[in-house]
Amino acid sequence: MVSELSAKDGTAGVVGLAAGFLLGFLTNHILRRLKTQDVYYESDDDDEPPTSYRASGEEHRLILCVRTDLKMQKGKIAAQVGHATLGAFKAAARRAPAALKTWEVNAQPKIAVQIRSYKEAQQLQRHANSLGLVTYMVYDAGKTQIAAGSMTVLAVGPGPVSLVNQVTGKLRLL
Template identity: 45%
Template structure:
């Protein structure tokens, strides 16, 4: 099925022009498709290396924070942990984002218990962030309200927080 060249086009060159156009457009489509698929493929490789991941927010139970205050403090912890992960462990952060950003809230009884969690996480190389309150509302200034552990692999985070009670 041969098309006739446009009026004024020389017959011998027309197939070459069509072939060049098809080749060029195929190349461009391949470049675009490869670029768009490159991100998801990299993400799958990262996910395969890291495995499932999560973040655990540890709340100090003896502060008796109201629900709104507790939610705000957990939000501070999650955001601080996210920002830290952007700088220190971007591939782990990407794996956590790609698997739904699992977050669990647990509680401990005292600040001493929270400091043990921080120490344990640091000694195991698990990302950890502490949140201290400014003291403008319900709790004294400088109170350790939340410790965010992760985002990290399930096994790493659970090695630090797996024994704690859900809130």
């Protein structure tokens, strides 16, 4: 009877030791992987965020300049801002991929501001382009509230806050 108990305890001890070792190994492996990954970084590949982002640490943002003189309703503004965001994303993918990557890993901040006219949008676009920023203008198709061909939203960026603010920093929030 004593020898049967010792054999059962010995087997349970070996199984427990093996289970503890395996659990410890897996936990260590998972924690090491989490430490080497940027939690907010999503990508189709396993690359790390760009070195320039990690070195500079400057926040990037996208500013959406909405024309208030057109008197668009809220739903129309939302649709036009969506078009501007997607257009700016595609333009940045072609012309400023590093800025786009930095903006992506920082939760893609977007700020909507007011502009009063197409002329003001053109001036802002020229200023932004002179600083090397990506811009994108949305022109409405004219199927609902706005005349066809009307410029509704100017997107500035995504780009470094220090540059974007030189162009849009004094504009009022929408």
